[in-house]
Amino acid sequence: MENQKEWLEEKQHLEDSLNIIVHKIKELEHKEKGFKENAVALKKSFWNDVRVNLDTAEDVDETFFAIKQQAELLSDSELAQERAIRNVKVYERLQQSPYFARIDFVQDGQQDPLKIYIGVATLLDEQDENIVIFDWRAPISSMYYDYTPGDASYETLGEEIHGEMLLKRQFIIKNGQLQSMFNTGLTIGDDLLLDILAQNANEHIRSIVATIQAEQNKIIRHVNSRYLIVEGVAGSGKTAVALQRVAYLLYRYRDEMTADQILLITPNQLFNQYVHSVLPDLGEDNMQQLTFIEYAEKRLGKQFQLEYPYEQLEELLTEKDDTQYQTKLSIISFKASLAYKHLIDQYVSYLSDKGLLFKNIVFRGERIITAQEITEYFYSFPSTMSIPDRLQLVKEWLLQQLTKLEKAERTKEWVEEATELLDKEDYSKSYSELLYEGRYTENSFDDFDQERYKLARQIVKKHFKPLRNSVNKLKFVHMLGIYRQLFDLNSSINKDLQHLMPDNWEDICQQTLPNLAKRFIAYEDAAPFLYLQDKIEGQQTNRMIRHVLIDEAQDYSPFQLTVLQQLFPKARMTILGDGHQTIHPHTFNNPSLLDTQLYGEQAEKMILTKSYRSTKQIIQLTAKILNDGSEVEAFNRTGPEPSITIVPNEVELMDQIIQDINHLSIKFETIAVICKTAAECSAVYKQLNNRVDIQLINHNSKQFKKGILLLPAYMAKGIEFDAVIIYNASAANYSRESERYYFYTACTRAMHELHIYSINKLTYFL
Ligand SMILES: Nc1ncnc2c1ncn2[C@@H]1O[C@H](COP(=O)(O)OP(=O)(O)OP(=O)(O)O)[C@@H](O)[C@H]1O
Numbered sequence: 001m002e003n004q005k006e007w008l009e010e011k012q013h014l015e016d017s018l019n020i021i022v023h024k025i026k027e028l029e030h031k032e033k034g035f036k037e038n039a040v041a042l043k044k045s046f047w048n049d050v051r052v053n054l055d056t057a058e059d060v061d062e063t064f065f066a067i068k069q070q071a072e073l074l075s076d077s078e079l080a081q082e083r084a085i086r087n088v089k090v091y092e093r094l095q096q097s098p099y100f101a102r103i104d105f106v107q108d109g110q111q112d113p114l115k116i117y118i119g120v121a122t123l124l125d126e127q128d129e130n131i132v133i134f135d136w137r138a139p140i141s142s143m144y145y146d147y148t149p150g151d152a153s154y155e156t157l158g159e160e161i162h163g164e165m166l167l168k169r170q171f172i173i174k175n176g177q178l179q180s181m182f183n184t185g186l187t188i189g190d191d192l193l194l195d196i197l198a199q200n201a202n203e204h205i206r207s208i209v210a211t212i213q214a215e216q217n218k219i220i221r222h223v224n225s226r227y228l229i230v231e232g233v234a235g236s237g238k239t240a241v242a243l244q245r246v247a248y249l250l251y252r253y254r255d256e257m258t259a260d261q262i263l264l265i266t267p268n269q270l271f272n273q274y275v276h277s278v279l280p281d282l283g284e285d286n287m288q289q290l291t292f293i294e295y296a297e298k299r300l301g302k303q304f305q306l307e308y309p310y311e312q313l314e315e316l317l318t319e320k321d322d323t324q325y326q327t328k329l330s331i332i333s334f335k336a337s338l339a340y341k342h343l344i345d346q347y348v349s350y351l352s353d354k355g356l357l358f359k360n361i362v363f364r365g366e367r368i369i370t371a372q373e374i375t376e377y378f379y380s381f382p383s384t385m386s387i388p389d390r391l392q393l394v395k396e397w398l399l400q401q402l403t404k405l406e407k408a409e410r411t412k413e414w415v416e417e418a419t420e421l422l423d424k425e426d427y428s429k430s431y432s433e434l435l436y437e438g439r440y441t442e443n444s445f446d447d448f449d450q451e452r453y454k455l456a457r458q459i460v461k462k463h464f465k466p467l468r469n470s471v472n473k474l475k476f477v478h479m480l481g482i483y484r485q486l487f488d489l490n491s492s493i494n495k496d497l498q499h500l501m502p503d504n505w506e507d508i509c510q511q512t513l514p515n516l517a518k519r520f521i522a523y524e525d526a527a528p529f530l531y532l533q534d535k536i537e538g539q540q541t542n543r544m545i546r547h548v549l550i551d552e553a554q555d556y557s558p559f560q561l562t563v564l565q566q567l568f569p570k571a572r573m574t575i576l577g578d579g580h581q582t583i584h585p586h587t588f589n590n591p592s593l594l595d596t597q598l599y600g601e602q603a604e605k606m607i608l609t610k611s612y613r614s615t616k617q618i619i620q621l622t623a624k625i626l627n628d629g630s631e632v633e634a635f636n637r638t639g640p641e642p643s644i645t646i647v648p649n650e651v652e653l654m655d656q657i658i659q660d661i662n663h664l665s666i667k668f669e670t671i672a673v674i675c676k677t678a679a680e681c682s683a684v685y686k687q688l689n690n691r692v693d694i695q696l697i698n699h700n701s702k703q704f705k706k707g708i709l710l711l712p713a714y715m716a717k718g719i720e721f722d723a724v725i726i727y728n729a730s731a732a733n734y735s736r737e738s739e740r741y742y743f744y745t746a747c748t749r750a751m752h753e754l755h756i757y758s759i760n761k762l763t764y765f766l
Pocket of ligand 1: 193196197205206208211212213216232233234235236237238239240241578581612613717718719720748
């Protein structure tokens with residue numbers, strides 16, 4: 001009876017809230033119409049309201065200000081209209097589901113409890129006086145995530161407010177209809193969470209706003225330290241939390257920060273698509289997204305061929321020869337290390353006195369300024385000046401030299417010839433320019449010479465323009481040569497800096513030089529190359545970005561972190577990852593980005609130990625792969641035991657996988673067949689393609705649709721699927737200790753079912 005009464009009361013409350021929302025929408029639509037009409041009227045009357053008078057300088061100023069004022073009025077009206085449209089959208093979202101929770105809280109010293117309804121946005125009453133729905137990010141809403149009924153507190157404006165939470169209730173409201181409600185006890189609606197986690201996977205990660213757990217809430221709302229490091233087991237919600245955190249930061253700093261000042265660094269384009277819908281679903285604009293290789297490509301891609309991380313991985317994962325494998329691995333991990341950064345720092349000090357390389361400046365096949373001349377000019381400045389400062393002076397000097405050379409060039413024969421060959425259009429352009437400059441008089445004697453002179457000037461200027469541009473961009477610095485010189489065993493650098501070079505330095509040189517000769521920058525060289533370039537040419541920075549989040553941080557090297565820190569000097573950082581999912585070789589034998597020591601005093605670390613993605617059975621099996629005693633706490637959701645099947649050959653394997661797919665397709669929407677490499681995927685695709693409807697995902701894939709997917713493990717990073725089939729977990733396929741975490745990452749993508757196959761002997765990881 002009591003329940004029935006509460007149900008009816010809540011239904012009534014929902015109806016009242018919906019009425020307010022309808023009222024707000026109508027009001028806003030009315031206002032929006034007004035702003036629109038105003039903008040149209042302003043546009044129509046724009047020139048009537050501005051008196052254009054250009055007679056005197058004062059008149060020009062007056063006209064300018066009148067136009068500016070009118071433009072500002074128009075822009076205000078358009079902005080107000082945009083804001084109104086945006087708010088209508090927020091209310092329309094609230095109309096579907098105005099709130100997901102209610103807490104009743106009585107503050108110490110007060111009598112009446114406050115009923116706090118919590119939703120994805122704030123709703124005020126019709127008079128705009130009282131809050132009907134609290135935004136989930138409001139300080140008071142924090143209690144919903146942090147406490148169970150009983151003593152509770154929250155912090156607002158630096159003050160701690162204490163009291164008692166009398167009730168904590170959750171709602172499921174869909175299409176404006178109350179579907180269910182339940183009072184919760186110990187943790188936030190285990191039932192609701194269970195319900196959500198048992199659902200099928202999606203092409204996009206979902207918002208977790210209604211079921212954020214207390215330990216996740218701390219991360220979302222943390223604002224104290226410059227660096228927040230989050231180490232969390234597979235499936236513990238790191239990505240979900242990162243996205244909720246962006247929404248929180250946008251709310252908390254809404255007057256200071258916009259979505260385009262937040263950057264999420266992601267592993268690949270597929271992942272970008274996977275996470276891109278959460279913020280719009282929460283009514284916020286999306287943050288910017290970038291992969292490290294995209295950044296490197298923006299800076300180096302035009303001049304060099306860059307190796308993609310997947311290419312590096314494929315090469316290592318398919319390397320059969322153990323010695324070769326170890327050599328490659330050690331080279332890659334040295335180039336990712338802070339020891340290598342130190343070597344480059346010392347190299348830069350060395351270059352301060354000698355050894356910087358320049359290019360000749362060539363015009364029409366002729367060296368007009370030699371590299372030697374530039375070198376001499378550069379080193380004529382004292383070495384107390386920084387290299388970038390000296391390069392700026394060299395640049396100015398070169399531009400002056402070019403101006404002199406350009407003048408001298410005008411009388412050369414080739415210019416005369418080029419003038420003869422000009423078409424009518426160029427002539428008339430030069431004629432009108434001369435007229436504009438007041439040098440053409442229609443009747444003066446030297447008009448013809450003037451025109452010739454003008455044309456010659458134009459021709460030479462046009463030919464010199466690319467040179468000037470290159471000088472302005474410091475292209476005269478021979479960056480590739482400078483980087484290459486470091487690996488030249490015959491150069492004096494190798495003697496001077498020998499004490500900083502590892503034992504296998506010769507191997508490193510032998511492997512690097514042929515690449516550089518082909519203008520090929522291996523993935524492990526990208527960050528060091530950019531770092532060296534910045535040290536020499538001057539630091540490139542982006543001061544607009546205020547917060548950088550690095551997801552899957554375990555796969556970035558300390559060197560890459562340095563490059564990012566220098567690139568975004570104004571940014572705070574949230575760094576999320578799981579050491580057990582390290583798959584990129586450059587991180588092996590190097591400090592992890594999850595290690596606070598890399599950041600000094602300014603870092604705080606938070607740990608997530610509970611996994612929400614997979615069933616208890618899957619978590620128990622995958623935890624065994626780690627073999628280091630580490631514990632993964634499973635959320636209490638059960639499912640069938642994962643299967644491990646040994647088959648004698650590939651034909652049998654295909655048959656079994658097809659059987660599995662057919663069987664799994666009945667209950668699930670997204671089934672992934674995960675292979676070790678793209679090469680293996682291609683071979684499997686050929687076999688499966690005409691027997692089942694399967695999507696092949698590779699490094700170029702930007703999105704996936706629900707269905708059956710075939711992909712290499714590195715592309716599945718960060719993503720999840722209803723069921724996962726591991727293609728061939730044989731001892732032959734996964735034999736190296738360094739592939740353990742790679743295999744673990746693949747298996748932990750499964751939410752509900754995991755099926756592992758092996759041709760003959762199974763990998764020792766299991
Ligand atoms: N509080 C929560 N409420 C509902 N779902 C949650 C919650 N926390 C995590 N999840 C769900 O658990 C799954 C795993 O989350 P997510 O992908 O963010 O984990 P992760 O730590 O980034 O995993 P990995 O490191 O393995 O890629 C997702 O489906 C996510 O929606």
